[in-house]
Amino acid sequence: MTLVLITDLFIWKNPGGFIISLLLFLSVFGILCLNFSIFYFNKDLRVILSSVFLIINLIILSSALSVLFSRSRNFSFLKSLLIFLIIFITGLLAVFMSVYSFKDDEQKYSNSNLKADAGAILGAAVWGGNRPSPVLRERINKGYEIYSKGTVPKIVITGGGSPNELTEGEVSMNELKKLGVPEKDLFLESSSSSTIEQIHFIRDSLYHKSNWNKIILVSDNFHLRRASEICSFNDIRADCISSDKVLSKEGTALFCLKESLALIVFWMVGI
Numbered sequence: 001m002t003l004v005l006i007t008d009l010f011i012w013k014n015p016g017g018f019i020i021s022l023l024l025f026l027s028v029f030g031i032l033c034l035n036f037s038i039f040y041f042n043k044d045l046r047v048i049l050s051s052v053f054l055i056i057n058l059i060i061l062s063s064a065l066s067v068l069f070s071r072s073r074n075f076s077f078l079k080s081l082l083i084f085l086i087i088f089i090t091g092l093l094a095v096f097m098s099v100y101s102f103k104d105d106e107q108k109y110s111n112s113n114l115k116a117d118a119g120a121i122l123g124a125a126v127w128g129g130n131r132p133s134p135v136l137r138e139r140i141n142k143g144y145e146i147y148s149k150g151t152v153p154k155i156v157i158t159g160g161g162s163p164n165e166l167t168e169g170e171v172s173m174n175e176l177k178k179l180g181v182p183e184k185d186l187f188l189e190s191s192s193s194s195t196i197e198q199i200h201f202i203r204d205s206l207y208h209k210s211n212w213n214k215i216i217l218v219s220d221n222f223h224l225r226r227a228s229e230i231c232s233f234n235d236i237r238a239d240c241i242s243s244d245k246v247l248s249k250e251g252t253a254l255f256c257l258k259e260s261l262a263l264i265v266f267w268m269v270g271i
Helices: 002-011 017-039 043-068 077-100 106-110 134-148 168-178 195-207 221-233 249-269
Strands: 118-121 155-157 186-188 215-219 238-242
Touching (some): 017 043, 043 249, 077 221, 077 249, 106 238, 118 134, 118 195, 134 155, 134 168, 134 215, 134 238, 155 168, 221 249
Parallel strands (some): 118 155, 118 215
16 A cells, blocks of 8 residues: 555655645555454454455555546546446455355265265354254254265354354254254364354364364355365365355345455454
């Protein structure tokens, strides 16, 4: 960002004091947002701050490009806005397509005797009465399916919850025990509030300590692109198998968009 700002000062014909001051302010403000995002523990606030940092960088880059491709070397707000929108939409669309078109590894396991050290059912919402939501139900069913076929000998179940109710992990454990999975084959994590916390638990408490070679992540297909990326970043070998939950086209697009933004934030600040 600093390099772009310095470049601006050399290529602009008449940048003007206001423009320079504005860019300097945005540059400093963006750096402050990034620094604060590192120290805050609130996930939503960290996402907002890191997103502001990204947007400010795109604004400064767009302003530089608008001048660079201008014959007069003068700043144009409309041209900068257009370049910003092109960069932002193109980048987001590329990430969205990688999430939307993600293919899991179920076919690889269904046509062979391949096995993994454990399956990991990533948490999802719990409904009133300590019942799994339809999304969580399908994840549980898929986790049980790969366990009952002998693809995995153990199942990790993850997910925290709200006070005065069972956590996502505890609800999943109860459902799997009802299906006949012995408790000795279940590993419970019940305090996490995000995918990255769940994967950190697997990494720190199980994967390396147990000398596992590979795990299978079980979640919805739109979620698995980011989950597998987090595993790769944390030196965990993971294949992915999607649940059989069917979503509408609108629902799929909305969840893929949300996951695309979350994936970009993970690439930026690791949350």
